[in-house]
Amino acid sequence: MKLSDLLRETYSAISMNKVRSGLTILGIVIGIGSVVAMISIGQGAQGEIEANIESIGSNLIMIMPGMQAGVGTQVRSGWGAAQTLTQEDAEAILENISLVAAVSPEISKRYQVTAKGTNTNTSVIGVTSSYPAVKNRELEIGSFISDQQLKNLSKVAVLGPTTRDDLFGEGVYPLGQKIRINKVDFIVIGVVKSKGGTGFGSQDDMIFIPLSTAQRFLSGDKYVTTINAQIKDQNLMTLAQQQITFLLLERHNIFDPQMADFSILNQSDIVEAASSVTNTFTILLAAIAGISLIVGGIGIMNMMLTTVTERTREIGLRKSVGAKNKDISSQFLTEAIILTFIGGVIGVILGWLISFVMTKFFDITTVISVFSILLAFSVSAAIGIIFGYYPAHRASLLNPIEALRYE
Amino acid sequence: MIELLNITKIYKTVSVETKALKNVSFNVKDGEFIAIMGPSGSGKSTLMHILGCLDVPTSGKYLLDGRDVSQLFDDELAEVRKNKIGFVFQSFNLLPRATVIRNVVLPLVYSNVPKIEREKRAKEALFNAGLEESHFNHLSNQLSGGQMQRVAIARALVNNPFLILADEPTGNLDSKTGEIVLEAFQKLNFKQKRTVIIITHEFYVAEHARRIIHIRDGSIIKDEINHHQRIIKL
Structure with missing residues (x-):
């Protein structure tokens, strides 16, 4: 048939x-x-x-203070709860480890922020000038925090688009406006582009200020809550992670890796x-x-x-x-x-x-x-x-x- | 030439053994018109199944066109039916809701005959079976009983078989339409010299054949030439 x-x-x-x-x-x-x-x-x-996950940057290794979970250790203090990392750690990583292309230390905490009668509760992040490159952020208007402003402890702020809308309403030109964070006045010098994104908290609702200013006027100490390190080659992430671990152990005078006072998160691990x-x-x-x-x-x-x-x-x-x-x-x-x-x-x-x-x-x-x-x-x-x-x-x-x- | 030699068919169930045919032997020459007659239960249906290669005998030899077909497997029997035998059934067995042409070409579908050739042969067969051309594209269930049986005859003819085997072909028809169908068989026998075997229990139907084989209780009791063959001229 x-x-x-x-x-x-x-x-x-x-x-x-x-x-x-x-x-x-x-x-x-x-x-x-x-x-x-x-x-x-x-x-x-x-x-x-x-x-x-990709949008937070590429080839990222995130170092955060806190104990690494070890054998027999059930208790693990939360990220950022401990204060062990400093800006010097970040600089040492950039200097000593050739696989690292850039570092961006940051300090973040939530504050009540006010501006002309409106107010909002948002994350305020102290950053250095390397932040936009490492974390893959672009500016919508104005400029980002410069090395000069960092050195001068300038009271300047760059807003996330959601925060700008919350504080000034849509359609208001924000540059030059004053905002008040924890009783300190800051001048808005820029707004970053929206990243959208859901899941790990909105990346559009935040305020960036110079790291040095944040340490001096807001936290009052020299610690940072995260160090982001950008690695040159995606295939060398694991090696870079090891090198950073050894460097920091040495700097913190810790001999047993189980007792490390920081944890390292590899971006590809998160993706996986x-x-x-x-x-x-x-x-x-x-x-x-x-x-x-x-x-x-x-x-x-x-x-x-x-x-x-x-x-x-x-x-x-x-x-x-x-x-x-x-x-x-x-x-x-x-x-x-x-x-x-x-x-x-x-x-x-x-x-x-x-x-x-x-x-x-x-x-x-x-x-x-x-x-x-x-x-x-x-x-x-x-x-x-x-x-x-x-x-x-x-x-x-x-x-x-x-x-x-x-x- | 068809030769049956000591054909015996035994049906077995768990407890009973029935001898449907006992040592039946006869020959059929090419171009004969035979009626196999007997009451129900005589074994004529079993004989028809064996003649039509739908079943094989328990013992004995059946030579069809020179080939022993008494020991073949299912698919080999199907091959023999396809090439050598055309069936006409009491209840027509046409495909419902299919056109006359499609019904007639059915055997050719299984012979891988090209489509254009099929239609040509189907029309020829329908013409020989005496169906008017205006009905060729009707659906089979729109036809009268007599027309349906002529379609069935055309289907039996279309593969140019060695033997046409009709099982009570007039059983579902009134006597007048029955005569039309019997006339069609006679024409095929007279004009085309086709070998036709009709299985029937009615003497009136058997009278139209040239030779009548009487069968009873699984044996042939009389095998005679019908000198009074009733010829239908319509």
Whole structure:
């Protein structure tokens, strides 16, 4: 039997009972559609989280004060709670470790900030002039904190776009305005560009001031809460992390690495950890959607078994005019595969629509990948074969004499 | 030439053993028109199944066109049916909601005959079976019983078989339409010299054949030339 004949037979069989074929296809459509939609949501979330992490800078190593969790140590003090790192540590890292391209020490704390009657509670971050390069920030208007202002302990501030809106309202020119942080007046000299971003707290709601000013007027000590080190080569992150660890241990006179008074966070570790979480999330979503796909497959099998019983005489006739067992089984198998294939195509479109609606109306990032579409197609074809095989096999084994007598 | 030699068919269930055919032997020459007659339970249906290669005998030899087909497997039997035998059934067994043409080309689909060739042969067969051309594109369930049976005859003819085997072909028809169908068989036999075997329990139907084989309780009781063959001229 030729393939074209097989397809013609299949077409007429499927169109013979449109309602039943339609409902069976619907089962597959829902299954494939939800798998595609769920994978797109999962991958969207993964992409967004990774982009968030990337947006804080590239090739970053973050050093924070506090104990590293060691063997037998269950207690771990929070990052930033301890005061062990200084600006000199940061400078030493830049000087001694050739893999480090730039460092940006910072000190951050939340303060109540006021300006002309309005006020807001936001993070105030003391930074050096290297901050924009290391943390990948750009200015919208004005200028960033300069080395000169750092040296002079200038009372100048650069605002995040959200903070600017909170303090002055939208559309007000902020440069030159005065704001008051912890009873100290600062003059606004710039506004950074929005980074958007959700997840790890908004990066748009913050105020930057010179590190030296923050130490002198706000914290009153010489400690910093984070040192960001940018590494020259992404492949040498681990080596750089080791070198920084040894340098700081030496500087802090600590001999046992277990007792280190700082912890080091590697950006690629964060990405990896986040990816593994979202991967699990995606697999979970897809698995739940997969259950409906199996139900759809059972629907196919149910329909094919009914069809075989209904068309017993037809099978008998086909055998009497010379159809072999293989001809009969391939006819019914093709029917099952075509049903699931149609369901697969519509399902992919449905899944695409669902994720489009999710993005458009619910602001959920989704990614439709070629992988998920290929997966959907191969799964639907496999379901057609698996659930269509048994009915087709049963049909092919019918005895032509009994099949012709069947009422 | 068809030769049956000591054909025996035994059906076994768990407790009972039924001998449906006992040592049946006869020959059929090419171009004969035979009626196999017997009451129900006589074994004529079993004989038809064996003649039509739908089943194989328990013992004995069946030579069809010189080839022993009594020991073949399912798919080999299907191959023989495809090339050598055309069936006409009591209840027509047409594909419902399919056109006349599509019904007739069905055996050719399994022989991989090209599409254009198929349609040509189907029309020829329908013409020989006596169906008007205006019905060729009708759906099979829109036809009358007589027309349906002529479509079935055309389907039996289309693969140019060695033997046409009809199982109670007039059983579902009134006597007038029955005559139309019997006339079609006679024409095929007279004009095209086709070998036709009709299985029936009605003497009136058997009378239209040139030779009548009477069968009862699994054995042939009489095998005679019908000197009073009823010829239909419509």
